Amino acid sequence: AHYLLGAVAYERNELEEAAAELRQIARLRYHTGSRLYQDALIGLALIAKARGEAEAVACWAADARAYALEVGDPVSLLAADSFEARLALRGEAGPPAMSAPTPRDVMFPWLEVPSLTYAEVLLRDPSAETRERALPFIEGALARAESHHNVRQAIPFSLLRAEALADRERMADALDVLAATVRRAQPFGLVRTFVDRGFRVARLLEALARRQGRGGYLGTLVSAALDVSRATWSKIWQNLFWAFIYNVIGIPLAASGLLSPAIAGAAMAMSSVSVVTSSLMLRSWKPKGLV
Numbered sequence: 609a610h611y612l613l614g615a616v617a618y619e620r621n622e623l624e625e626a627a628a629e630l631r632q633i634a635r636l637r638y639h640t641g642s643r644l645y646q647d648a649l650i651g652l653a654l655i656a657k658a659r660g661e662a663e664a665v666a667c668w669a670a671d672a673r674a675y676a677l678e679v680g681d682p683v684s685l686l687a688a689d690s691f692e693a694r695l696a697l698r699g700e701a702g703p704p705a706m707s708a709p710t711p712r713d714v715m716f717p718w719l720e721v722p723s724l725t726y727a728e729v730l731l732r733d734p735s736a737e738t739r740e741r742a743l744p745f746i747e748g749a750l751a752r753a754e755s756h757h758n759v760r761q762a763i764p765f766s767l768l769r770a771e772a773l774a775d776r777e778r779m780a781d782a783l784d785v786l787a788a789t790v791r792r793a794q795p796f797g798l799v800r801t802f803v804d805r806g807f808r809v810a811r812l813l814e815a816l817a818r819r820q821g822r823g824g825y826l827g828t829l830v831s832a833a834l835d836v837s838r839a840t841w842s843k844i845w846q847n848l849f850w851a852f853i854y855n856v857i858g859i860p861l862a863a864s865g866l867l868s869p870a871i872a873g874a875a876m877a878m879s880s881v882s883v884v885t886s887s888l889m890l891r892s893w894k895p896k897g898l899v
Contacts, residue, residue, distance in 0.1 A: 611644055615719055615760075618651055621799040621832070627655050642679045643687070643718070646672050650691050650720045657695075658800070669695065686710075690722035697728055698806065704729060708745075714753040717760040723749045724761070727768050728805075731775060743772040763793050764801050771808055783816050790816070794825045802829050810834060 614629030633640060633648035653668035669691060676684035686709055696704040706729045709722035727749065730742035750765040766789040773782035790813075793801060802809055810833035817830050 611648060612717075614648065614651055615717065616796075618655060618719065619800050620797045621658070621803070623655050623658055627652065630655070637675070642675070642681050642684050643716075646675055646684050646687060647718045647720060649675065650687070653691070653695075654719060654800075654804070657698075658804075665695070686722050687718070687720050690725045691720045693729060694720065694725045697725070697732055714749050714758060714761045714765070715756045717758065721761060721764075724764055724768070727765070727772075731768065731771055739772075739775055743769070743776065746772055759792070759796075763789060763798065764805075766792070767801065767805060767809060770812060771805070774808075774812060779815070782812060783819060786812050786816050787820065790826055790829065799829070799832050803833050 610629045610632040614626045614633070617623075617626035617629060630648045630651045633645060634652060637645060649668050649672040653665050653672065656662075656664035656668060669688075672691060673688040676688045689706065690709065693704040693706045706722075706726055709726055713721050713723050727742055727746045730738055730745060733739055746765055746769050750762060750769060753761040753765055766785060770782045770786040770789065773779075773785060802813065810830070813826070813830045813833055817826055820826070822830060
């Protein structure tokens with residue numbers, strides 16, 4: 609129950625509630641299923657990422673990999689690889705390398721689904737030939753999710769299908785698929801499903817809003833995608849600024865011997881505290897219009 613409540617709360621962007629539920633699973637390291645436990649760790653990493661807490665993201669992701677190595681479960685190792693690829697997709701290093709996963713993973717309601725991440729890797733590849741493979745892969749995975757009545761996975765695969773159609777310059781078809789996906793997601797109040805896909809989905813949502821109006825749930829998703837992007841980038845630059853200030857002041861003082869080791873250590877601790885405190889302010893972000 610804790611896992612499902614946490615996953616649903618995360619998708620609705622209720623981050624405090626999601627963290628509380630998933631931490632209950634994180635306390636059961638050797639008393640629950642390996643894949644369930646690992647996905648709870650991944651969920652906590654996703655929550656930290658939504659809050660802009662880069663160090664916490666790295667810690668939870670590392671714990672998810674360490675656990676997979678500890679239990680020696682190939683499925684958990686694949687999920688760890690997949691999640692690291694997903695994080696890399698949100699960075700600036702370009703699309704990561706990733707092998708095609710088993711199609712059976714679309715049967716389960718996990719927060720990290722290797723097939724979903726693999727589809728994104730294909731879509732982000734600079735090679736047009738590789739991106740051509742994305743649409744048939746997505747449509748096959750979507751069909752499997754639908755055959756298992758797994759709405760939890762069908763919605764994000766539908767979203768990626770819209771992206772793949774847009775990449776092929778079939779914008780009218782892409783917006784039709786996106787409109788159907790938004791209608792399907794609306795009763796569940798899903799937010800992170802759209803926001804976590806990044807600026808490409810935000811751009812498609814804006815195009816759909818221009819076509820059919822920006823009111824209601826669609827308007828909320830457009831605002832949420834733009835708001836969370838602006839809030840996260842603003843917080844990242846703010847944290848970088850203060851880290852830079854601490855170093856500009858502290859390093860010359862320490863090098864000249866004017867700063868004792870004790871004070872330097874305290875200053876480093878204060879730097880970390882200020883960055884974490886600043887990041888925690890993102891906890892108050894809520895998409896407009898959703899309760």
